[in-house]
Amino acid sequence: MRYIPITQADKAAMLRDIGVSSTEELFAANIPADVRLTRPLQLPPAITEMEILSHVAELTKSNANLQDYACFLGGGAYDHYIPSAVDTFLRRGEFLTAYTPYQPEISQGVLQVIYEYQSMVCALTGMDLSNASMYDGASALAEAAGMVVAQTGRKKVVIAGSVHPNYRRVVKTYMHGIGVEVVEAPLDHCELDLNKLAGLITEEVAGFIVQQPNFLGHVEQVRAIEAMVHAKGGLYVVCADPISLALLEAPGNYGADIVVAEGQSLGNAPSFGGPYLGVMATREKFARRIPGRIVGATLDTRGQRAFVLTLQAREQHIRREKATSNICSNEALNALAATVYLTLVGKEGLREVANLCVQKAHYAAARIAKLPGYQMACKSAFFKEFTVNCPKPADEINKLLLGKKILGGIPSSVDYPHIPNAMTIAVTEKRTKGEIDALVAALGEVK
């Protein structure tokens, strides 16, 4: 068989050493007859490596993909450039085929990468400590909601209606489990209505969750919100875009207690939605409350600096039902991608990426807003995404764009019915002026 390297001679010798005449005896000794499957599995016959490659290529060849289409979709999954060296390390078997570094003496590679990752996350977010990664931005946000509930003992969480709709769904799913009420704060156009928010933040609220920039692309008044939340003794959770943090203020500098981010944009392929990278960082005072693995530096018996999983008394394998979360496997390989990415682009490169996004997004917005029938859905500032009202429903427009090999923006109709014909357009550093002009021209053809 393909990946089974035992020969028939090996098998015979092994059975002899075990003292049985067939593997069937081993199964018969374990599995009662009444639960045995007595027919073969109904699966298509095995095929070879060559056939697997041609099968999947054939299956997926009709998919639109970001190598053939100019992508203006965002919403937490962005078409940022991935430097060549990133994949070199994702394919290194020493990283790829290892598990959680339980044996630190032979896992210093992964452990040091995670320590460097945690250091970079802290540098970007302005926070004191980061965990080793979580499943994705949405589930990390849900875990943050659980953290503020556990920390404050309060049973209500308020979340901005401008947070990614899917993230809000995940937060609600998790909070339903522990009987916590989730209240959505309403919007004024494309940003939070601060007057209405003030009425929602009470002393019963464990925490408030904001996304910066928000799902519609626009910036929130994060400093004013901070004062409101902390005045009532709640905790402040900020869901940030990591690329934006090169230019936008670090949440640690405006009072965030927990920062969560979707780390896909840091060197991870869009991959139809996963695997992505859940980033989570917090203040030192919550070190024993944060879920997930954490790596720390220590010394070995020879007095050398070395790295090890630490503060494990929070985790499920030690604390069982009293653990801060059930998380075990995380997204270490995606954290490796982020670490290599941030190393390659470096301090100046990340600012360049962010600036290119801002400039191109504003160029696109200005041109689109001048088209007849299109207007910006709100006046507030934005980073690399913005929302425009269109003359027709966005999914109809997107159908026209597809014919020109353009993936248009996210239609707002389902999640933001107050702007039914709007579209949220993302522009990364990869979009050329030519592609943006083509988008504008195509939008201009919509009647």
Next chain:
Amino acid sequence: MSTVPLIFEKSTSGKRAITFPRCDVPEVALESLIPSELLRQKPAALPEVSEIEAVRHFTQLSRRNHGVDVDFYPLGSCTMKYNPKVNEEVCRMPGVGFAHPLQPAETAQGNLKMLHTMEQWLCEVTGMDRMTLQPAAGAHGELTGILLIKAYHESRADLARKKVIVPDSAHGTNPATAAMAGFEVVSVKSNADGSVDLAALREVVGADTAALMMTNPSTLGLFDPNVTEVAAIVHKAGGLVYYDGANMNAIMGYARPGDMGFDVVHLNLHKTFSTPHGGGGPGSGPVGVKKILEPFLPVPVVQMQGEQYVWDWNRPQSIGKVHGHYGNFGVVARAYAYCLAYGPELKEVSEYAVLNANYIMAKLRDYYDLAFDRFCMHECVLSAKTLRNEHGVKTLDIAKRLLDEGVHPPTIYFPLIVEEAIMIEPTETEDKATLDRFIDAMQRIAKEAKEDPERVKSAPHTTVVGRLDEALAARKPNLRYRGD
């Protein structure tokens, strides 16, 4: 070289690796676009290195790490099997790795079809009716599964069911999951062979039982002979039965949780279906259910509508979403390739996994204590109790001595119900020579423990670092680089 400086310590101001094209649209001052109070005052202190320095740094680090590609990795309960390289090509194909999750479904039909097909195949392997591929890992699957059970009881207004029963041999994720879903955890003791103690179970089940979570084969690597009885007892009390698929590599094609009476099953594609563990993740934890739980599955569900595959969001009883998109699609694509490579011969995977584990047990039974003396399934549990009592050499020492042999040690001190446990899962992808080399090392260490115990207790001797001061790490947490 026994330490590698941090990438931050290699940083020199002004060095660059990647540069970007000049801005091709008219540039505007940032301050005119974004209010200054929202702009960053001080750049993030990221490293500044050249490309070759970056590449050498991460290559050096990779050489300080053990993986399945390097050598044997018999970490019990983790199924560290070979991760086929073709799977890495499949997940990087343009339509797979470079598809956007929010692109219209009609432009991603290949991927929806792949998800739909995978769901059917995994249902066939497990004997379930429907499956969600949204959970991103095993524990995430557990949470999803237990929330499905919660939704089921709530839909019947059966609100008194506040307890989840978990055997004391279970993985820590089981009780942690039940607590995260708002349940009280009731621990039930196991028999010496890791099976559920039926008398103890009968005592704790009742009108407050929401579910029982069970791993079968158990964490002792033994199939529970009373599994159908266990399911019947819980069902009779009105509870549902949850199957932790951590040990699915033992039974593919031989038995199916659906046929044993389980209502919910989670799989670990990163264990059983050969996707790489990545240094701790990503994984994928699909959850299969019987018909009664289908209405509660996370949204969206892939459905066939005529000739088209569509996302079905209109599911009013759904628990909602557990992941920002559709789960770890890139991992599912790798597992899809693995299923194509085996088809119905997945049964041979389990056959050889069980053969290899029993071979190791047979060869080591005279050197270590057996947790339980019976043919095992895909993993065997030994104990160093006698070596500890007579020579002061503990399981931890044996594990550290194995590091000098170039293999990853087995899982140690788990399951908790076995003293000085050594849990060995060789998987089906090892050749006999590798198994024999491991067996030889384990036998030599057992002898050395008697003849020169200090040599074992002071191991490892050949690794890049010695044993670590874990107490110091926890007492004085140093969790990030802080500059000079």
